[in-house]
Amino acid sequence: MAEEIEAALDAVGPRLRALRKQRGFTQAELSAATGISESTLSRLESGSRRPNLELLLPLARSYGVPLDDLVGAPRTGDPRIHLKPIHRHGMTFVPLTRRAGGLQAFKMLIPARAEPGEPTPQTHGGYEWLYVLDGRLRLVVGDRDLVLAAGEAAEFDTALPHFLGTADGRAVELLVLFGPQGERAHVRARSARSE
Structure with missing residues (x-):
């Protein structure tokens, strides 16, 4: 003990x-x-x-x-994740994972804005994968300025200057997986040959 x-x-x-x-x-x-x-x-x-x-x-x-x-106390009883939103930089992040460190999952909400404004790219350690659920996301990574619609995904090293915001002034909802440097999301799909 x-x-x-x-x-x-x-x-x-x-x-x-x-x-x-x-x-x-x-x-x-x-x-x-x-x-x-x-x-x-x-x-x-x-x-x-x-x-x-x-x-x-x-x-x-x-x-x-x-x-x-x-x-690091063991969980008991209720298996539900109790979502507690985090408000930062004018956006809302809803954690979908419970453990500290390692790969983290968030639902991110970017509010509607009358004037989307100029992007202010930020950097930090890690790697990010995102999937747009609703709305049009303006994603600036390095010198690339992109617009992603619902159903589109992107991934990038967060050491590159990056910005996420609304592309058209309307609200945007997305899922974000964030991992420490070197940790990337792995998506596996069954190939046609294996069926």
Whole structure:
């Protein structure tokens, strides 16, 4: 039992680092949001400081996740995913996966805008695959400026400057799979020969 507890505590640091990076926070931003010093956050993420409730509760609140997600507690009972939207950069992201780190799935909602405005490309580590459910998406990746309609998909390295927005001022809905650098979505289809 003590070994299980040690293993769970050792896994908290990498889980916290992965969640912070996935959400796009710096340690300074997280420190300002939680009141936990940057040095303490750094020690927590590296595993040189043991987590406690005084540290984990504000982190869970800032990330909008249950405390169980931070400590890797096993799920019991209800298999449903309880969707808690995240609002960032004027868009809504609805997480469809529960684990921190690794490949993440989101439903993304880009609201209607009277003036779509000029794109402001961003970069971050990782790889993204997206599928447009409804609307017309303006996707800028590097020097390419594309419009994707419902039913179209795209994938790209997020280290390239990129922008997602409405192409025609109307709302856009899409599914997004995001993975750490080097982790890509794999789509498998049965070939005609194998039938």
